[in-house]
Amino acid sequence: MSNVEMTRFAVMEAERVVKIHIRKLPELKADEVLIKNGACNICTTDYGQWTGARKNLLFPMAWGHEFAGTVVDMGAEVKGFEVGEMVGIGYDNCGECxxxxxxxxxxxxxIGAGRNKVSEDGYHGGFGCSEYVIKPYRALFKLSQDMDCSEAAFVEPVGTVCQGIRKLRLTPGEKVVVIGAGTMGILNAMVARAEGCDVLITEMMAKKLKVAEDLGLHVVDVSKEDPVEAVMKWTNGKGADSVILAVGVTAANDQALAMVKKYHAKILMFAAGYPAPELHVDSNLIHYRKMELIGTFSADKCDFARAAELMREKKIDLSRLVEAKFPLDEVDKAFEAAVLPGAYRVSVIF
Ligand SMILES: [Zn+2]
Ligand SMILES: [Zn+2]
Structure with missing residues (x-):
């Protein structure tokens, strides 16, 4: 039994106001694990609420869903985990529905209420940015002890990528284009490459192009080169087997449709866009060209398990995607850093 009773955690009280609150930890249930948090990364959704871009999320928000830490204590029914082990966190699930x-x-x-669900003490969110967190063991995935906590916190975003890649049914040797080299674009590219695909990524921001290049990806700078022409050249005029849209804008949708191969092409709608992007496609085209437009969102248990496996086996390099680290006491500075153009994940460390 641990003697941890209280925890400090970050709360978004209003737009651009993040404060540290203290709460008593709820009692550990039989299927739950108490985790000492190592790091919680700020996701686009989180800073979207902070800037006011995502008005659908409510305050006070005990934000944070990309985190990882060490097992401190567990209930009697917990299976497969040990005290001291490093774990990444997926989504709560009942295991029975x-x-x-x-x-x-x-x-x-x-998951019905999503991030807006309310705790007994009146907070929305999942308390991911807390010194100590309680989660059902079904939401946890084993990582390796030597992993940097800010990198370990990528289990959730990598899990969402693994769902998309699973739905795309990639086969080794496929030529895959990823549009956009932000955090999610780079992750999609690295997971597709880990599956044995030949990956090209398009981007216009110099900083992101450099990261993609350093990671050994084929890169097309769309400020200098037409992405559709570049992909046609790369595929000897055939077009890409699959395109992953890691940005949610109409222009990217148009490009994806123009750069895929003639028959059996697959396009994965990975990213959401605000305002909602349009899709200009004639359904006859989907019919005659036997094209697949595939949607993906969030991650299932098997996807988190795959993500944790890729991370344990070091099949993907997350080091370049940690932009900066701030201690919990400087969480407001962390948000200011997270919204800078071109920033990858900013990490709050404990
Ligand atoms: Zn996220
Ligand atoms: Zn369930």
Missing amino acids: EFCKKGLTSECVL
């Missing part, structure tokens, strides 16, 4: 039974844990009945 009709969705969980099919493996669709991202559709679990517990």
